[in-house]
Amino acid sequence: xxxxxxxxxxxxxxxxxxxxxxxxxxxxxxxxxxxxxxxxxxxxxxxxxxxxxxxxxxxxxxxxxxxxxxxxxxxxxxxxxxxxxxxxxxxxxxxxxxxxxxxxxxxxxxxxxxxxxxxxxxxxxxxxxxxxxxxxxxxxxxxxxxxxxxxxxxxxxxxxxxxxxxxxxxxxxxxxxxxxxxxxxxxxxxxxxxxxxxxxxxxxxxxxxxxxxxxxxxxxxxxxxxxxxxxxxxxxxxxxxxxxxxxxxxxxxxxxxxxxxxxxxxxxxxxxxxxxxxxxxxxxxxxxxxxxxxxxxxxxxxxxxxxxxxxxxxxxxxxxxxxxxxxxxxxxxxxxxxxxxxxxxxxxxxxxxxxxxxxxxxxxxxxxxxxxxxxxxxxxxxxxxxxxxxxxxxxxxxxxxxxxxxxxxxxxxxxxxxxxxxxxxxxxxxxxxxxxxxxxxxxxxxxxxxxxxxxxxxxxxxxxxxxxxxxxxxxxxxxxxxxxxxxxxxxxxxxxxxxxxxxxxxxxxxxxxxxxxxxxxxxxxxxxxxxxxxxxxxxxxxxxxxxxxxxxxxxxxxxxxxxxxxxxxxxxxxxxxxxxxxxxxxxxxxxxxxxxxxxxxxxxxxxxxxxxxxxxxxxxxxxxxxxxxxxxxxxxxxxxxxxxxxxxxxxxxxxxxxxxxxxxxxxxxxxxxxxxxxxxxxxxxxxxxxxxxxxxxxxxxxxxxxxxxxxxxxxxxxxxxxxxxxxxxxxxxxxxxxxxxxxxxxxxxxxxxxxx
Amino acid sequence: xxxxxxxxxxxxxxxxxxxxxxxxxxxxxxxxxxxxxxxxxxxxxxxxxxxxxxxxxxxxxxxxxxxxxxxxxxxxxxxxxxxxxxxxxxxxxxxxxxxxxxxxxxxxxxxxxxxxxxxxxxxxxxxx
Numbered sequence: 001x002x003x004x005x006x007x008x009x010x011x012x013x014x015x016x017x018x019x020x021x022x023x024x025x026x027x028x029x030x031x032x033x034x035x036x037x038x039x040x041x042x043x044x045x046x047x048x049x050x051x052x053x054x055x056x057x058x059x060x061x062x063x064x065x066x067x068x069x070x071x072x073x074x075x076x077x078x079x080x081x082x083x084x085x086x087x088x089x090x091x092x093x094x095x096x097x098x099x100x101x102x103x104x105x106x107x108x109x110x111x112x113x114x115x116x117x118x119x120x121x122x123x124x125x126x127x128x129x130x131x132x133x134x135x136x137x138x139x140x141x142x143x144x145x146x147x148x149x150x151x152x153x154x155x156x157x158x159x160x161x162x163x164x165x166x167x168x169x170x171x172x173x174x175x176x177x178x179x180x181x182x183x184x185x186x187x188x189x190x191x192x193x194x195x196x197x198x199x200x201x202x203x204x205x206x207x208x209x210x211x212x213x214x215x216x217x218x219x220x221x222x223x224x225x226x227x228x229x230x231x232x233x234x235x236x237x238x239x240x241x242x243x244x245x246x247x248x249x250x251x252x253x254x255x256x257x258x259x260x261x262x263x264x265x266x267x268x269x270x271x272x273x274x275x276x277x278x279x280x281x282x283x284x285x286x287x288x289x290x291x292x293x294x295x296x297x298x299x300x301x302x303x304x305x306x307x308x309x310x311x312x313x314x315x316x317x318x319x320x321x322x323x324x325x326x327x328x329x330x331x332x333x334x335x336x337x338x339x340x341x342x343x344x345x346x347x348x349x350x351x352x353x354x355x356x357x358x359x360x361x362x363x364x365x366x367x368x369x370x371x372x373x374x375x376x377x378x379x380x381x382x383x384x385x386x387x388x389x390x391x392x393x394x395x396x397x398x399x400x401x402x403x404x405x406x407x408x409x410x411x412x413x414x415x416x417x418x419x420x421x422x423x424x425x426x427x428x429x430x431x432x433x434x435x436x437x438x439x440x441x442x443x444x445x446x447x448x449x450x451x452x453x454x455x456x457x458x459x460x461x462x463x464x465x466x467x468x469x470x471x472x473x474x475x476x477x478x479x480x481x482x483x484x485x486x487x488x489x490x491x492x493x494x495x496x497x498x499x500x501x502x503x504x505x506x507x508x509x510x511x512x513x514x515x516x517x518x519x520x521x522x523x524x525x526x527x528x529x530x531x532x533x534x535x536x537x538x539x540x541x542x543x544x545x546x547x548x549x550x551x552x553x554x555x556x557x558x559x560x561x562x563x564x565x566x567x568x569x570x571x572x573x574x575x576x577x578x579x580x581x582x583x584x585x586x587x588x589x590x591x592x593x594x595x596x597x598x599x600x601x602x603x604x605x606x607x608x609x610x611x612x613x614x615x616x617x618x619x620x621x622x623x624x625x626x627x628x629x630x631x632x633x634x635x636x637x638x639x640x641x642x643x644x645x646x647x648x649x650x651x652x653x654x655x656x657x658x659x660x661x662x663x664x665x666x667x668x669x670x671x672x673x674x675x676x677x678x679x680x681x682x683x684x685x686x687x688x689x690x691x692x693x694x695x696x697x698x699x700x701x702x703x704x705x706x707x708x709x710x711x712x713x714x715x716x717x718x719x720x721x722x723x724x725x726x727x728x729x730x731x732x733x734x735x736x737x738x739x740x741x742x743x744x745x746x747x748x749x750x751x752x753x754x755x756x
Numbered sequence: 757x758x759x760x761x762x763x764x765x766x767x768x769x770x771x772x773x774x775x776x777x778x779x780x781x782x783x784x785x786x787x788x789x790x791x792x793x794x795x796x797x798x799x800x801x802x803x804x805x806x807x808x809x810x811x812x813x814x815x816x817x818x819x820x821x822x823x824x825x826x827x828x829x830x831x832x833x834x835x836x837x838x839x840x841x842x843x844x845x846x847x848x849x850x851x852x853x854x855x856x857x858x859x860x861x862x863x864x865x866x867x868x869x870x871x872x873x874x875x876x877x878x879x880x881x882x883x884x
Contacts, residue, residue, distance in 0.1 A: 400814070403843045404769055407865040411775030414868035420782045443865050454846070461848050507847060 003187065004180035011176050012169045019168065023161025027154045034150050038126060041076050046130035046143045048072075053083055053141070054134045062092055069094040070102040079125065080105075080144040086137045088112035113142055124148065186214040190221055197225050262698070263674055266667030268343060268364040274322075274357060276301040288343075288366060290336030306334040321349045321360055330367060342371035344668070346675055365671045369688075370664045373644060388457060395453045399446050406446070410439035448580035451511075452563065455587045462505040462591055466615045469500040469541055473534060476513030480521065489521045490529045497536035502612040504592045512588050515581045516545040516608050523549035523606070536614070544609035552600040560598065561586045635679040637661070637742065640669045640695065641711070642687050646730060650682060650711065653735045658742070666690045670698065678706050680742055683724075685712045696723055709741050760879040762787045764806035766797045766823060767841070768815040775868055776810075776841075784872025794818030798826055806836060808879050810862070813842040813853075821856055828857050837882035839875070841866065 049072060056064040069081040073094045080095040089112050093105040113129070120127040125144050132139045204222050263269060264282050271280035281289075281296045289296070289304050296303070309332065320327040327347045332340055343364035349357035413436035415421060417429075424432065454460040477491050484491050502509075520530040524547045531546040552560060563583045589596045589610050600606035637660045641647050647662060654660060661676070663669035666689045672678075681699055685692040692710070699706055708724040710716065711733070721727045726741040763786045767773050773790045780788045789804050791797040795818055801809070809827065813820035820840055827833055840853050843864040850861050859882050862874055 400843055403864055404772065407843075408769070408771035408775050410865045411772065411779060411868040411871075415775065415778055415782070418783070418869040420778070420869075439865075461846070463847060505847075 003184045004177055007180050008173050008176045012173045015168050015172055016165050019161050019165030023158050023165075026161065027157040030157055031150050031154050034153060035126075035147070038077055038145055038147070038150070039128070042078070042126060042128050042143050042145045043130070045072060045075065045078065046128050046141050049081065049083070049141045049143070050130050050132045054132050054138055057083070057085075057091075057132060057138045058134060066092045066094065066104060070104070073102045074100050077145040077147075077149055078143060079146045080142075082113065082142040082144075083132070083139060084113045084142070085139045088115045088140065091139065113140060115140065122147075183211060183214070186211065186217075190217060193221060193225070197228055259674065262670060263363065266365065266670040267674070268366065269362070270296075270301070271359055271361045272301055273359055276360075278303075279359065288335065288341060289333070304333040304335070306332040306340050308332045308340070317347070321347050322357060324349050324351055324355065324357055330371065331364075332371075341366065341368045343367060344671075363671060363675065365668045367664075367668065377644065392453060392457055392459075395449060399450050402442070402446050406439055406443055410436065410443060413439055445580075448584060451584050452580050455584060455591075460588075460591075462508060464503050464505055464592065466501055466503045467506065469502045469543075469612070470496065470498060470534070472504070472506055472509050473513065473532065473543060476510055476517065477532060479510070480514055480517040483518060484521050484530065487521050487524070488526045488528075489524045491517070491521075491532065492529050493532045493534070495534045497534050497541045500534075500536055500541040501615045502541065502592075503615050504594075504612065508588045508592065512585050512610065513543075513545075515585045516610075519581065520545045520547035520549070520606075520608070523547055525549060537611075540611045540613050542609055542611045544607050546605065546607045548605040551602040551604050552598070552606050553602050557598075557600070561596070635659070635742075636676065637680045637682060638663060638669065638672055638676075638678040639682045640664075640666070640687065640692060641682070641684045643684065646684065646711070649730075650738075653738045654742070664688070666692075666695055669695055673699065673702055677703055680707050680709060682709045682711050682742075685710065685714065693720075693723075711738075758883075760786065760807050760876055762789070762804065762806045763808050763810060763875065764789050764791065764797065764801060764804055765810045765841075766791045766794060766815070766820070767810075767812045768792055769812075772812075772864075776866075776871065779866075779868040779871045780875065783869060784876065786872065786875075794820070794823030794826070797823055801827065802830065802832055805832075808875065809833075809836060809838040810841050810875070811838060811858075813840055813844055821853070824856055824858060837879055839878050 049068065052068055053065045056062070056068075065083050069083065069092055072078065073081050073096050078096065080093070082090055082093045084090045094102055095105055097103045115129065118129045124147055126147055127142060127144045130141045130143070131137055132141055204225060264284065266284075267282075268284045268288055269280075269282040270278055270285050272278050277298060277300050278296045279298075281293060286293055286296065291303070317327050317329075326349075327345075329345060330342055331345050332342050334340055344367045345362055345364040347360055347362045350359050350361055352358040413432055416424070416432050417436050451460070473493070477493060481491055517530065517532075524530055528548050531544075533542075533544040533546060535542045535544070561582050563580055586596045589612075592612065594610050594612040596608070596610050598606055598608045635658050637654070637658050639647065639650055639660055640663045641650065642664045651660070661672055661678075663672050664687075666687055669681075673681075681695075683692040683695065692712075696708065699708060707726075710721075710724050710727045711730060712727070713730045715729065716727045728738060728741055763780055765773070765776055765780070765788060767776065767790065770792075773792070777788050777790055780786045789800065789806070791800055793815060797809075797811075811820040811823055815823075818826075820842070824838055824840075827838060837859045838857065839860050839862055840858050841862045841864060842853075845861055845863040853861055860878050862871070862878075866874070
C-alpha cells in the first residue's frame with residue numbers, strides 16, 4: 001500500500017471516530033435532558049389529574065373524570081391516561097388515537113393495573129403511576145407518554161454528526177492525500193536513487209523537496225553515494241587483483257600438487273614438530289615403516305629409530321636442523337616388525353616469520369638395497385684389501401729377499417767379467433757372461449714385478465711437473481745409447497717439438513722411454529736403426545719409437561699390452577724380457593694423462609707411440625682443472641646408474657673433477673631432482689624400477705636447462721638418440737670422449753686451459 | 757780433504773760385503789772398512805775417520821736411517837757425506853732418505869764395475 005494512502009486512511013479513520021464519538025455524546029446528553037423534562041411534565045400532569053379527579057371519584061362522577069382525561073390526553077407527548085380505583089380496577093381509560101384525536105377505551109377495563117411498579121420505561125414509552133388521595137387512598141392515575149419525540153431528536157443529532165464527519169473526511173482526506181503524495185514522492189525519488197546507486201547510474205540525488213528532513217535525507221544519501229562510489233571503484237580494483245591472485249594461487253596449487261604427487265610416488269615424507277613428534281606421514285612412510293597413520297601421528301620419530309647410529313650422529317643432525325640448515329645423509333630405521341631399512345634422508349627446517357624453525361619436513365628415499373650392496377661391497381673390499389695387502393707384503397718381501405743374493409751374484413760376476421780378478425779361459429768367460437746376463441734379467445724381472453704390484457695397488461706415486469718434453473727425450477736416448485751400441489743398433493732422433501711442454505713425472509717418463517727403446521733395440525736386426533720420431537699435433541705431442549725388426553704377428557695385437565705376454569714363450573727367453581714391460585708402460589702413460597698405441601705389419605717392423613697432451617697449447621676440453629670452478633658454480637652431475645661397476649667406471653673417469661650424486665633407481669633420481677638442480681644427468685637405460693627413458697619428460701619439465709647424457713650398454717636408434725643431448729656406449733667410450741660429452745654440456749666459456 | 761780415500765761401508769750381508777769391498781778396493785783403489793751393523797759402525801767410525809760412509813737400509817738391530825741419525829750427532833763426522841745403498845729406490849723413499857741427511861741413494865743390485873765411479877761422483881758432488 002502506498003504511504004500516502006495509508007496515512008490518509010489512518011487520519012480519516014481517526015476523524016470519523018472523533019465525529020462518531022462526538023455525535024453519540026451529544027445525542028445522549030440531549031435525550032437525557034429531554035427525558036427529564038418529559039418525566040417532569042408527566043408527573044405534573046399526573047398530579048394535576050389526581051387533584052382534579054379526587055372529588056369526582058368520591059362522587060363516582062366517572063363522566064367528569066372521562067372528560068377531564070379526554071382534554072388532557074392530547075397534551076404534549078401523552079399517549080394514554082388511566083384512572084383506577086384503589087385496587088387497581090380501571091375506571092376510565094382514554095388514549096390519543098390516530099390524527100391526535102382523544103378517545104375512550106373500554107376493551108380492557110376488566111384487567112386491573114399493575115400496582116407493583118410506580119414507573120416503567122420502555123424504548124418507546126414512559127409510564128407513571130400516581131395515587132389519588134383525599135385524606136385516604138381513593139384510586140390511581142396512570143399516565144403513559146410516548147418517547148418517539150426523543151428518538152427523533154437523537155436520530156437528527158446522529159445524522160448531523162455523520163454528515164459533518166463525512167464532509168470533514170472528504171475535505172481532509174483530499175488535502176492529506178495531495179500533500180502526502182508530494183512528500184512521499186521525495187521518498188520515491190530516494191528509493192529510485194538507491195536503485196541507481198546499486199547500478200551505478202547516478203552519483204547525486206536531485207533536490208525535490210522543501211521539507212527539511214527530506215533535504216537532510218538527500219544530503220545524507222549524496223554523501224553515502226559518494227562514499228559508495230569510491231568504495232565501489234576500490235572494490236572493482238581489488239576484485240581484479242583478487243582474480244589475478246586467485247589465478248596465480250590456482251597455478252601454484254596445481255604445480256605444488258604435481259610436485260607433491262611426484263614426491264609421494266617416490267619418496268617417504270614426514271613432518272614433525274620441534275620435538276620430533278610426527279604431525280604428518282605419507283603413504284610411503286606408512287608402507288615402509290609398517291605402522292598405520294594413526295599409530296604414527298603424535299608419536300616421536302624415535303619410534304622408528306634403529307639404535308645403530310652413535311649419539312653424536314643425531315646430535316649433529318639436531319644441531320644442523322635446529323640452526324635452520326638442511327641436513328642430508330643416510331639413516332638406518334627399524335620398521336614395526338623389527339626389520340632394519342636404510343633411507344637417504346633430507347631434513348628441511350620450515351621457518352616461521354621470526355626465522356626460527358617451526359617444523360621439520362623429512363624426505364627420504366629407500367636405499368636399503370644400495371646400502372646392503374655397499375655394505376657387501378665394503379666387506380668384499382676389506383677382504384680384498386686385506387688379501388691385497390698380504391700379497392703386496394709378500395711380493396715386497398720376496399723381492400727384497402731375491403735382490404740380496406742377486407746383488408752378490410751379479411756383483412761378483414760383474415767383477416769377474418770386468419777382468420778385475422784376472423784372465424780366464426775362453427769357455428769359462430762365456431759361461432760367466434751367460435750367468436751375468438741372466439742375473440741381470442732376474443733383476444729386471446724383480447723390478448718389473450715390484451712396479452706392476454705398485455701400479456696395481458695404486459701405490460706408485462707420480463711427481464707430475466709441467467716441463468719441456470725434448471730434454472727428457474734426449475736424456476732417454478742417451479741413457480739407452482750404450483745398450484744400442486752393445487747390440488749394434490743405432491738410435492736416431494727425427495722431428496722435433498721444441499716448445500712442447502707436458503705434465504709428467506720425469507723419472508716415470510724415462511722408464512717408459514727406456515722400455516720402448518730397449519724393446520726396439522732388442523728386436524732390431526743387427527746394424528739396424530731405431531728411429532725416435534717426435535711430432536707436435538694440435539693439442540698433443542706424439543713420440544714414436546720405430547724399429548725395423550720382425551714386427552708383431554697380427555693375432556698377438558690384441559694382447560700386446562697384457563701382462564706376461566710376448567709373441568711366443570721361447571721369444572721371452574731369447575730376448576730376455578719379463579713380459580711385464582709394455583703392461584707397466586701403458587699403465588704409466590695413462591697415469592700421466594697420455595695414451596699408448598702401436599702399428600705393425602709382420603716382417604716390416606713395429607712402431608710404438610705415446611701421445612701426451614700439450615700443456616702450453618689451447619687445452620683440449622678433457623683437461624679440466626677442477627680449481628677453475630668455485631664452490632658456487634661447480635657443475636652438479638646426477639648419475640642414474642644401478643650397476644656398481646659402471647658407477648665405479650664413471651667415478652673414475654670423472655675423477656673428482658665435478659661434484660656427482662648417485663641414484664640407483666628412477667624413484668631415487670626423482671627425489672634427487674625434486675631437491676636439487678643439476679647441470680648434467682648421466683642416465684642408464686636399464687634400471688630396476690623402469691626405463692631411463694621414463695625420466696626424460698620429467699627432466700625436461702622440471703629442469704629444462706639440464707643436459708642429458710645416455711650412458712648405455714645397448715645401441716640406440718637415431719630417433720631415440722635425438723631425444724637426448726649425447727649417447728655414449730659403455731663398451732666404446734674412452735675417458736676423453738666421456739669428459740668431452742660432459743664438458744660440452746657445461747658452459748663452454750669456463751673450459752679453458754690454465755695458460756690460455 | 758781433497759781426495760776420496762777412506763770409505764766405511766755398513767752392510768749386514770757378508771756376500772755383498774765381499775763383492776762391494778772388492779769392487780771399491782780393486783776397481784776404485786779406495787781403502788774400505790766394512791761394519792756388519794749400525795752399532796759396530798758407531799763404535800768404529802771415529803777411529804777409522806772415513807772420507808765417506810755407505811749405509812744399507814734394512815739391517816737387523818739398528819737400521820740404516822737410525823744409524824744415519826746417530827752418526828750425524830758425532831761432531832767429527834759433520835763434513836762426511838753419507839749415502840744409502842739399498843733396493844728401496846721408489847721416488848718417495850729416496851726423498852725420505854735425503855730428508856734424513858743422506859746425499860743420495862745407490863740402488864741395489866749395483867753394477868760392481870761402475871760402483872767406484874758412482875761413489876766418487878757422489879763424493880765430488882758433495883764437495884763442490
